[in-house]
Amino acid sequence: MTAADRELIVAFHQQCPAANLMRRWGRIRVAPDDLTRLLARAECWVGLDAGEQVVALVCIGAVSGVPGAVDLGLQVIDRCQRQGVGTVLARHAADRARARGFHTLTAFTQASNTPMLRLLDRLGPTRHIRDGPYVEVRLALDGLGPDLRSSTGAAWP
Numbered sequence: 256m257t258a259a260d261r262e263l264i265v266a267f268h269q270q271c272p273a274a275n276l277m278r279r280w281g282r283i284r285v286a287p288d289d290l291t292r293l294l295a296r297a298e299c300w301v302g303l304d305a306g307e308q309v310v311a312l313v314c315i316g317a318v319s320g321v322p323g324a325v326d327l328g329l330q331v332i333d334r335c336q337r338q339g340v341g342t343v344l345a346r347h348a349a350d351r352a353r354a355r356g357f358h359t360l361t362a363f364t365q366a367s368n369t370p371m372l373r374l375l376d377r378l379g380p381t382r383h384i385r386d387g388p389y390v391e392v393r394l395a396l397d398g399l400g401p402d403l404r405s406s407t408g409a410a411w412p
C-alpha cells in the first residue's frame with residue numbers, strides 16, 4: 256500500500272462499524288491526518304474479496320520506538336470475520352517483520368478483545384502486559400509457530 260491507495264483505505268474504513276473502528280483506533284472515525292501518519296510510518300497490506308474490494312487492512316510500524324519491536328494494527332470488515340482472514344494477515348505481517356530483523360511484534364488492545372488476543376496467542380509465544388482496561392501483547396518473532404498455510408499449498412505471495 257502507498258499513498259496512492261489512500262482512497263481504497265478510506266472506502267474500507269467507511270464500511271467498518273463504529274465498534275470495529277473503536278477497537279482498532281480507539282475512536283469511531285479515522286481522520287485524514289490519521290491516514291497520512293499511517294501511510295508515512297507503517298507498512299500496510301490489504302486483503303481483497305473476490306470483487307477486489309478491501310476487506311482487511313494490516314499494518315506494521317515502529318510506532319513505540321522500542322528497539323527491535325514493531326507494532327501491529329489489524330482490522331477485518333465484520334462480514335469477513337471469523338474466517339481466518341485476520342490470522343493470515345497477521346501471520347504475513349509477522350513474517351515480514353521477522354525478515355526485516357525485528358525480534359518482537361507488539362499489539363496494544365482492549366483486554367476484552369478476545370478475537371485479537373486469541374489470534375496473537377495462536378501465532379506464537381506471547382507475553383501479556385496488562386495496563387488497566389488495555390493489554391500490550393508481545394509476540395516473540397523467533398518463536399513463530401509453523402505456517403500451516405504452506406503445508407496446504409496455499410502460501411501467501
Ligand SMILES: CC(C)(COP(=O)(O)OP(=O)(O)OC[C@H]1O[C@@H](n2cnc3c(N)ncnc32)[C@H](O)[C@@H]1OP(=O)(O)O)[C@@H](O)C(=O)NCCC(=O)NCCS
Nearest residue numbers: 278279329330331336337338339340341342370371373374
Ligand atoms: C481482531 C480481528 C482482526 C480478528 O479478525 P478475524 O478475521 O475475525 O480473525 P480470525 O478469523 O483469524 O480468528 C482469530 C481468532 O479469533 C476468534 N474470534 C474471531 N471472532 C470472534 C468473536 N466474535 N468472538 C470470539 N472469538 C472470535 C477466532 O475463533 C480465532 O480464534 P481460534 O483460532 O482460537 O479459533 C477482527 O475481529 C477485527 O477486525 N476486530 C476489530 C479491530 C480490532 O480489534 N483490531 C485489533 C486491534 S489492532
